[in-house]
Amino acid sequence: MSKGNYKEQNIEFLKRKAAEEGVHKTAQGVLYEILQSGSGPKATTRSIVSVYYKGMLINGNVFDDNTAQGYPDAFRLADLIVGWQIALTQMCMGDKWRIFVPAEVGYGSMNMIDIPKHSTLIFEIELVNVS
Numbered sequence: 209m210s211k212g213n214y215k216e217q218n219i220e221f222l223k224r225k226a227a228e229e230g231v232h233k234t235a236q237g238v239l240y241e242i243l244q245s246g247s248g249p250k251a252t253t254r255s256i257v258s259v260y261y262k263g264m265l266i267n268g269n270v271f272d273d274n275t276a277q278g279y280p281d282a283f284r285l286a287d288l289i290v291g292w293q294i295a296l297t298q299m300c301m302g303d304k305w306r307i308f309v310p311a312e313v314g315y316g317s318m319n320m321i322d323i324p325k326h327s328t329l330i331f332e333i334e335l336v337n338v339s
Contacts, residue, residue: 215326218311221266222328225308238294239308243332246302251285251338253293258282258337264330271322280336289314289329296335304334 258280263272274281291309309329317325
C-alpha cells in the first residue's frame, strides 16, 4: 500500500480497483464485481432485504460477518448506509456482489468502533430476499 495518510490510501485503493477487469462503477462511485447472478426482483429503498454479508477494510480486516450464523439478516434498505442503498437497488434477488463503498457514501469522517474514518468499505453481499 502506498505511503501517505489513511484517507489517501483509500482513495488510491479505489482508483486501482476501478481499473481492474470485471469491476463496474455506479454513477455515485460505488464499485462492484458480480460474483453470482440472480434473476429475482430488485429492491427499492422502501424494501426490506434479507442478506448474507461480510464487511472488510482495504487491509483485509473483517469488521462484520453474518455468513456463519446460518440465516440472513433482514434490514429496511432505507435505514442502511447510502452505499448499500445504491448497490442493493441495482441487484436482483439471488445476486452476490463484492462492493467497494467509498467513504462519502459509507461512514465518511465518522469513527466507528472497528472502522476508522475515511474508510472504503468492502462487502460481499448476497441478496437472499426482497419484500
